Amino acid sequence: MKSKYLMGVDVGTQSAKVVIFDLDGNAICEGKQQLRKMDIPAPLLAEHPDDDLWDSLKVAFRRAMQRLGERGGRPQDILAMGLCIVRCCRVLLKANGELAYPVINWMDKRLNKPYEYIDAYAGVKYVTTTSGYITHRLTGEFKDTCANYIGWWPMDNDTLDWSTDPAAWQSCNLTREMVLEVVKPGEILGHITQQVAQQLGVPAGIPVVATAHDKAVEALGAGSLDEGVALISLGTYIGAMVHGHANVKDAQNFWPFQASIPGRYLYECMGVRRGMWTISWFRDQFGAAALSEAHDAGVSIEELLNQEAECVPAGCEGLITVHDWAPPSEAEFRKGAMIGFDGRHTRAHMYRSVLEGIAFTMKNHMDKMAQELATPFKSLIISGGGANSDLFMQIFADVFGIPTCRNIMKGSAAVGCAINAGMAVGVFNDYEQAAQKLVRMGDSFVPDINNHRFYNQLNQQVYQQVNKHLDPLLQALSPLVD
Structure with a gap:
């Protein structure tokens, strides 16, 4: 029987990493790429430059897949990938899922307060997390894990779903139309699209699975x-x-x-x-x-x-x-x-x-x-x-x-x-x-x-x-x- 694999996708503040495991827990190979230096436009502000999270992750994917091939592994034997992206950031997306503004890092003092619209955010359709953004990049779906909404979000941690309390939404300056659908950890967010598969070197259709923060x-x-x-x-x-x-x-x-x-x-x-x-x-x-x-x-x-x-x-x-x-x-x-x-x-x-x-x-x-x-x-x-x-x-x-x-x-x-x-x-x-x-x-x-x-x-x-x-x-x- 050919080996089967699980993939861990881990993007932190300083690097993006893709690790491929066999089903016995052995790490078969890894691809890693350092993120670029954070933009600090003013004291206590911190933004990821350009589209750095996605750009770095693409490099990490390609390196991991190259090393899998060098070790005789077959891409079609990857059963699923779990997605974990740095928490407590704020991501503002256009209607088509592209960034409307650079990703605001968790070290930014703006994250101490709820979302507030300013002129620089023109064109924003969705307010989400880094995991919601990368999920859309990988699958085309507007979905996210329910377990990565920390701080100023109207998330109900008892029901593991969006709050039904209007006051919770009002306190966060959000409406239901501005956020993504959510699923629980261990559930499928979507599948790798054909276009993204070509960019990353992975097979199309691989399930992308929700984790937490x-x-x-x-x-x-x-x-x-x-x-x-x-x-x-x-x-x-x-x-x-x-x-x-x-x-x-x-x-x-x-x-x-x-x-x-x-x-x-x-x-x-x-x-x-x-x-x-x-x-x-x-x-x-x-x-x-x-x-x-x-x-x-x-x-x-x-x-x-x-x-x-x-x-x-x-x-x-x-x-x-x-x-x-x-x-x-x-x-x-x-x-x-x-x-x-x-x-x-x-x-x-x-x-x-x-x-x-x-x-x-x-x-x-x-x-x-x-x-x-x-x-x-x-x-x-x-x-x-x-x-x-x-x-x-x-x-x-x-x-x-x-x-x-x-x-x-x-x-x-x-x-x-x-x-x-x-x-x-x-x-x-x-x-x-x-x-x-x-x-x-x-x-x-x-x-x-x-x-x-x-x-x-x-x-x-x-x-x-x-x-x-x-x-x-x-x-x-x-x-x-x-």
Whole structure:
């Protein structure tokens, strides 16, 4: 019997990726393309240039299909593809489905408010998400997943469909004619058109399957289905989440979102905006001096920085990084900060401090969620490219004080896509069976008890106190420079 395949389509803030799996969960091949640098027309605005999401995705598809052929795979054996595109963006479409305005990225302050028409939006027929847009590009259908509508949308998370409350529509400045049809995760959105098939190198007619928003897809693909098992997703936005069974009302320290499993929910606390972007920023701005050293050692600049930072003690000898390079919507005046410099500090201290600051921030947000849910965390799963760093993994284990593991495939969103795709075409009996088959656990890291005790002191006595002291200064600074 010839091998059959499932395809995961994963477009994030920084790259587009297409991964092809066999039905046993083995990643057969991958195509990837970096997205272009974001347009920043003014402070706290962020737009994807031109038609970059689609253009990058086309390249990723062609590369994946080329590699499938090189490995002897047959395109006609692809059963279905699951679609996961970066969440919390706003896409404005013309009546024919083309972009009426550049895709507004989730880091843009306009996303903190409902859609408002301005003259620059002339010709807008539909207001949708990135997944709705890419679904139309692939299939010609005006459909989307019900589970990618987060924030200012009239979505009913109990019925998994559009709200029937007129006030909900009015509060979002939308009407039913301005949005797309929705389907549940694991249902078919449409099929690849003949025209698109020629552009991408895939067979026409392949089912395109709905997933959820990107973090929910990662949670499914990471295997974090059990109670007390939390996923930390290391992306441009770093999020933390656990699965649940109820649409919790009036939660104070987390949001209940639709999960990639229909009828289940994902509880997500506040995260770190521009989280892994901050690490890339540090590498690009301060790593140039280390390039020759990395070349001589035969390692990447990231590997060299990690090796150097492993020699720095926990707490970076007093250097603290506050991760507000992209501030939260409730405090747009905040900015990133590094404090505590003295003559001991090197680039290795700075790099490790960036990593520790992420771990501290996530722990403080996650502790509040765990307390409200009355469910302490018993283990962590870390996904995303940052999980490749043994140093980063150990920092998470030490800061949280619980076992921390990573999967063999760090980009778990693609795995989640394949699970949803397989459910749509009857490959798996249920989501638990699919996760057991496709999710591959990797290395586990045990906390160092001495480091954990020290990190607790540093967090409680210093890190948790920083914002209340910096906020008055940053409130005075913001109107002068923004």
